[in-house]
Amino acid sequence: MSLAETLGPRRQRSRSETAEHALRRDIVLGTLAPGAALRELDLAQRFSCAQGTIREALMRLSEDGLVTRRARRDTHVAAANPDDAQELLCIRRDIECRAAIRVIESRDDSLLPDLETLMQSMRLAALQGDEYTLMEYDRGFHLRLFEAAATPVVEPVLFRCLLHTQRFKILNSEPESRNLQDTADRHLSILESVAARDADGLTRALSHHIATIVDFGPEVFAAGESSEP
Amino acid sequence: MSLAETLGPRRQRSRSETAEHALRRDIVLGTLAPGAALRELDLAQRFSCAQGTIREALMRLSEDGLVTRRARRDTHVAAANPDDAQELLCIRRDIECRAAIRVIESRDDSLLPDLETLMQSMRLAALQGDEYTLMEYDRGFHLRLFEAAATPVVEPVLFRCLLHTQRFKILNSEPESRNLQDTADRHLSILESVAARDADGLTRALSHHIATIVDFGPEVFAAGESSEP
DNA sequence: AATCACTGTATTATTGATAATGTCAAGATT
DNA sequence: AATCTTGACATTATCAATAATACAGTGATT
Incomplete structure (x- = not known):
């Protein structure tokens, strides 16, 4: 999964993957600071896609522990302690x-x-x-x-x-x-x-x-x- | 997250959580054998919810390493080696x-x-x-x-x-x-x-x-x- | 026989709209 | 003063329909 992304020709990315990679980059580089709020609809607009697509990207970032999601509440960039x-x-x-x-x-x-x-x-x-x-x-x-x-x-x-x-x-x-x-x-x-x-x-x-x-x-x-x- | 689920009064679950927990149970208990195929629409019908809702549940199970998802292809119960x-x-x-x-x-x-x-x-x-x-x-x-x-x-x-x-x-x-x-x-x-x-x-x-x-x-x-x- | 383009089918990915839930502040009640 | 409603608002969750993709056959071409 994350291997194919670095080895071999970079295949065309789905919209959710595009958002996921861009956000991961911003978080790891610190462009998005720990604690920053992430709203699904805002991101949907920024990446010109539907809310559900962003949702998927955020869920994958949550898998990595880079964002913290609270159901029906909000999503934040994870703290780095x-x-x-x-x-x-x-x-x-x-x-x-x-x-x-x-x-x-x-x-x-x-x-x-x-x-x-x-x-x-x-x-x-x-x-x-x-x-x-x-x-x-x-x-x-x-x-x-x-x-x-x-x-x-x-x-x-x-x-x-x-x-x-x-x-x-x-x-x-x-x-x-x-x-x-x-x-x-x-x-x-x-x-x-x-x-x-x-x-x-x-x-x-x-x-x-x-x-x-x-x-x-x-x-x-x-x-x-x-x-x- | 998985803590709140075992401590304190069991709050009402969302549909995706219901599906997630039922599937996790089946996989851990072996009711769903390693390698078994999981189709989103089938599961949606079984749990009477939309495909996207099942999708979420499957993504969370994928986080746990209990299922293997191949984009645009299929989802299987993970092997247990x-x-x-x-x-x-x-x-x-x-x-x-x-x-x-x-x-x-x-x-x-x-x-x-x-x-x-x-x-x-x-x-x-x-x-x-x-x-x-x-x-x-x-x-x-x-x-x-x-x-x-x-x-x-x-x-x-x-x-x-x-x-x-x-x-x-x-x-x-x-x-x-x-x-x-x-x-x-x-x-x-x-x-x-x-x-x-x-x-x-x-x-x-x-x-x-x-x-x-x-x-x-x-x-x-x-x-x-x-x-x- | 091997390869290729094409097509139908199964499956996931995406969308846009709507529902449900949580937050917060203002006012009512004790 | 403290607690309990209420309602407006912000946000995520769910839905049903549609689009996109991958795969397995089929037949044509070499």
């Missing part, structure tokens, strides 16, 4: 690292070429200074990798984690402090471990990659660990 | 155990009475042999507990984990092998740790509780751990 972000980052690390073994063991022939294509796309987006497109390909990279682990019900969980860690990073750092080319290059060690079919290396690469996305201070992942200290 | 179930169980354990500290530190006055009410409701449902209602209160118990951790964006992730572990258990065991009264009582040690404000005890109680839900064999949680061995 650090506790959520840190927890989602932990979950993400655990999910991706646990998947590493399955990924390496999988015989997914198109995995490596797909990842290489996505890597190229990231670099291009970075070169063009298009931060949101870079983020889309970044998500696509991690999702494509995870797809090889063949646990489809977990995939949307990872998607949510990716979205919110990206959003938190944007909302809590200055644009000039973010180096797009670096962000793209940071995926190289992951790619190399996949190419070498090195499960341990992949686990280490992912763990380091994820731990260094947002700076929560020195004690990231320190407290509340699931296993023995 | 063991890898997904085991991974979701791991995620669930990690999430709930990490939350334990925050839960104990929170000053949520209504937490303990709420949990006690839910405990009572579980016992009543068990007594009446109503397994699905028991499962609803079970989810309610864990969600209410987690609510005290104040990470709302993570809550739907936990909800998905709860749903799928329950579904997997139902789909992979015989009804006569499941003791409802036991299932309810298994929450007692959790309740006691909360009452005693014992974070370590709560973590242990939750970890044990979750590890003993489904028998994946002796190596549950053994492989692919996130931290050092």
